[in-house]
Amino acid sequence: MAISRPTLAAIRFGYGLRPGEEPPRDAEALLAQLDQAAKRKPRFPREGAGGRRETASRVMSLRAAEAKAAKDGKPNESIRKETQKEALQIYRQDAMARLAQAILSPFGFHERLASFWTDHFSTSALKSLPMRMVVPLYEAEAIRPNLAGSFANLLKAAMLHPAMLIYLDQSDGAGMDAPAGRSGGRAVNESLGRELLELHTLGAGSGYTQEDVRAAALILTGLSVDRRALEVVYRPRISEGGSISLLGEVYEDDEAGSQDHLRMLEDLALNPMTAEHVCRKLVIHFVADEPPADVVAAMTAAWAETEGDLKAVYRAMLDHPRAWSDPGQKIKRPFEFVVSGFRAVDISDKDLSRLLDEMDDDEQEDDGPMRKALKMASSTAARADAKQRAARANDLTLAALQRMDQPIWQPPSPAGYADLASVWLSPGQLSERIAWARLMAGRFGQRRDPGTFLDAALGDAAGQNTRDVIAQAPNTNHAIAMVLASPEFNRR
Template sequence: MSLSVPTMAAIRFGYGLRPGEAPVQGNNDLLGQLKAVGQSPPRFPVGGIEARRKQIADLQQGLHDLRRVADGPTRRQRRDVLQKSVEHSFKQDLNARLLQAVLSPNGFHERLATFWTNHFATSASKSLQMRLVVPLYEAEAIRPHINGRFADLLRSATEHPAMLIYLDQVLSLGPDSAGGLSKKKGLNENLGRELLELHTLGAGSGYTQADVRAAAMVLTGLTTDRLDVDMVFQPSISEPGSQKVLGVNYGSVRRSPRDFLSLLDDLAANPKTAQHICRKLVVHFISDQPPDDIIAAMTAAWKRTDGDLTSIYAAMLDNPAAWANPGAKARQPFDFVVAGLRALNDEGGDGDVGRFFEAYGNDDVTDTQAMTDDDPAAAKTRKATQTMMAIGQGALRRMGQPMWEPPSPAGFEESFSVWITASQLAERLRWARRASAQFGQGLDPREFLKATLADAARDDTIRVVSQAPSKISGLMLALASPEFNRR
């Protein structure tokens, strides 16, 4: 089965078709999205980057002050206030991140942002401060660089406080540095290991444990400021002397940031990094068994352009195999939920997805359990908030892909078998029923199917949806169809 270019472009390389939105016509339109986004900030972190930095500093000061309070009810109460404030901000960011993908006309750009945030994975569950730092990380360290050079993206992600905290680089001291000797603490190899294994060369690429340790040594000194949680380089905790990584020496008696930056640049330019990254891109977008000729074309573009990511994406899109075998990939839970909400965000329906999430996700209602049942307004808000959780973040958690909380530094899995299982399909069916009832009133299932799947809809799916006993059932069956769960 072959699909039209607009349908394939939307489903395989974006977040699906949306009623009323002009379809993408091909490669140039997809690549044009990278330029169209420009410097426009994402919807998160809510309040903007500068406000978030102040919020992080305020949290750090609050936690610092809390340490001076004796253990007891007062300390617990103040800690609870800080916790609730951070969790409220995190909930706002989660909803804003979901809406960013749902409402953006630049689906390819959004997919790339999700890919790179997962490639350079961090987790908001690491600590309280990370609930504020991780949304900032995607907004300022990942998104601005996804159409530039890989070397710049690598540096931006590695240096960001989210990465330094998540991989415990803030705990790493050169064993023979002044700080390491005085504090009797030593090296943490996490960042050095993941830098080689996950972020650049890839597992099985030939590096050794000695290379991991040496890379971790080169990275010593890279840490964060305790109050502002911003990246700083501290020579006093940086391991002195030269370190050899993959046969190259970095550093001398006195260490400087130039040493770890040179290491990052060399890793970015390594042919094995190009092979690893290009393969991951093809696995993400096209097939769990990536065609060798696409990878070869992308690595050639990498070498020719010094890792210019836009040129690498273009090499992928230019290959005919990138547009073949529709449905080879499973839509991950986030893809599925975003695609479903985009499809249901139709002016013909009774519910507006954007207004609903903004009204009940970014308000000041944080304790719905405290609302009394005899207050109609409170009951309405509680029900709407519960619905929002069931359709948004709660659903993603039940499906195994909570936003900004990957299970490990390797990020979320990509393979079809992980996401298309009996339990997954049961959760997706429940989600489709709930979302259709909330946002699908007034929509015709047959027109809905035509608008959201176009020529990807199979004859048996068209028949089943057309024969559904009710409109809501028809919408649910369209969202639960094999075509809608694949890309």
Template sequence: MTTTFATMASIRFGYGRRPGETPPENVDALIAGVERGSRAPCLFPHEGIEGRRARFPAYRDVQRAYTKARDSNMLEVVGERRINPYAITLSNALQRDRHLKVQQAVFSPYGFFERLSCFWSDHFSVNVLKSSAVRILAAMHEAEAIRPNLAGRFADLVKASALHPAMLDYLDQTRSVGPTSPVGLKAGRGVNENLARELIELHTMGAGSGYSQQDVREAAFVLTGLWFRSPAFKTEFRPKASETGVYRVLGRTYGGRSRNIRQVHALIDDLAAREETRRHICRKLVVHFISDDPPQPVVDAMVEAWQRHDGELLAVYRAMLEHPRSWEEEGRKARQPFDFVVAGLRALNVPADALEPGINKKAGWRSVWDAAELADVSMITSKGNAALGANPLSVGAITQLGQPIWQAPSPAGWEEGLSTWITASQLTERIAWARRLVARFGGDADPRAFLQTAMADAARADTIETVARAPNRAVAMAMVLASPEFNRR
């Protein structure tokens, strides 16, 4: 390691340095941050977890009002457009959640925890484009399923994340019913394998790790009965939609004449305890944090710790952090757009009030819905659009850079490779964003001092020299954020 522990910890295992924040000095501090982070309150969803739950009925009322108005052809028309108040409300709510997700990462002192939250949120990807339910649940999924569980046992994290209503909806589990169950017979429907496949292929064992199509099929039967009701949005087990019978997955049997959620949990426990799962997850963590070409000894040490500590994730993280190879070869990974933007906002110490959603003041806005309870998410512009827009410095930039929050293109999440994120168009956009950001928040900072603030001893000699010689302050400040080492980790 040529860079100091604190610098590398903040860049490789955090969102970079922020003035006034003490970077972690050792492994214990990093691990303590994970524990504290998992207990700390989270900024999203914007009403808070309980607040969002309390408002689910209000959101449902908008949906009903919309459906009713639509069916009786009573929708308000602005220009050529028929206004959907439910879509407007959900769009505004999602904007608030996304902006707070950025703020959470920017202002949290527990950088490693926040990076893990993103890692697991990506591992258990959901996509807000799937449905209105996912739009309102994506923030909940990360806040209540992932964050409180990522410092616990892996099996519990899977249960919370893969069985969360957001995932059940995203991966069509709500459509999967036992074909000969009362519900299935009545509706003439059957099993959908989507969640079962991803549970094995993505969430636990990994693709091509030795399971068969038959295992997926059988697992899908085990999962029948999982559902949730709106507006409670709580996962339940509905026996009359589940397929009775015994199912064999990877040599073990689940189910019986009477079906219940414990059988689903047993399947997850067994999948989580498998060697393939340990290898898959540990390798994925190392690929994400350390190198696209992960050093095998680090993976092995983590797998060993996993086994010894029965899937306790803190022990697995610790094994990664304590391995010397985890502190070598700086800068092999690209900062993904979310990471890059958050790191830039941190380095410049951008205040929270500059990271709020944009509201179109010029066009004017009003409430699309008269329920006072949803006043903060019901704003519509005079042109009939949701009034809250992406802030071009935070959420807008991340979207522009191709990584919209909670909107990964597939259940496999975002690409990891440097070649995906360091391309001609990425670089062009990154430089453009850096220029906009420093124009607004660069102030009269000395670019050489800013490079120190942002990168400390990770700043390379050639970058220091180039920044120092830049023809003006604005371009020099932008160059700090556009520099190779700021875009790598």
């Protein structure tokens, strides 16, 4: 089945078609999104980067004070509960803003790249309560501003953000010959060094050794986090001094501020094995589970010629004919599926805000005497109705992604989410998608013409068999659900 380039561009390289939004015509239109999107701030963190640092610092300070009081035998349970409640609410608001960002942005290719790189440099909001506030900041500060520049700059921004160092426990380690190491209180933490080589740069099986992992870890010693200011700092007391050899290069500790880790990151960014590993992942993500070798080769050549200029690497992928052939090779991951579903029904910013409000209304349990009095006056039926609305809103958004095993900012490991059809084609996954399609049809599919919706959601990607099934559906809701559950809608 032939699919037009605009349709394929929107589905394969973006988050799908949206009524009233012109799909990108070709590779140039996709690449133009990168400069256009860079001029707009993301919808998260909700209070902006500066405001989020203040909020996170305040919450962490309160938690630290309560922990100290509890240790002294004077626990304050109310502080612990209030800070926990605030952090969880902030996470939910940010997660919904992240969902809205992907749904409402006209720059689908840029949004897909933001998701890819946030996953490549995975951190998790589940690491700790404060991380629920820090991980959204990480994507907004480290990933999005750097995804169209050099890989070296993106690598440094991601690896040297507080979220990454907290996630991989960098502050807990120390060099073997560092004062903190010699005193016996700390040991070398290899987590950051291992993930740097295995996941973020060279890739597993590229030939590095355990000695290289340890060398990378030693070069990174000294890096820590000021958790009150949420800034990365260098602490000589935990830094390994002297010369360290990694992959044939010698790195010297610099007493004026330790720049050896920056040179290591720059060297790793230019390593041909890094280019091969990252380009292969990009092709797997966008084109096919079995990446065409000629597409990967074109991208690695562009990497070498431009010293890792990511826009040139993306261009090499998009300019290759194989990137536009054989539609339907990839299964949409849950986040892509849900986002494309909301785009297909043309959900508005107002509707998304209403869904968040419905979830938040059910969380406001103890907001003071006035609310308590109102609750006492309200009927049991009204309270039950509010809970049902909240549950339905959650089931369409954050809870749906949780059930489908791709909750926002909560990857299962530093390796991120799987990007292969075998993971997302299980019976349980398909059952959840069908259930979600029915919920969507019930909430947003009423009073729609099924044929018009099919064209809006899939354009010329819809096959004749799917058109026949939709035409024979017993009612509108069933037809809308069948569109969202169709093979064409679940593939890209």
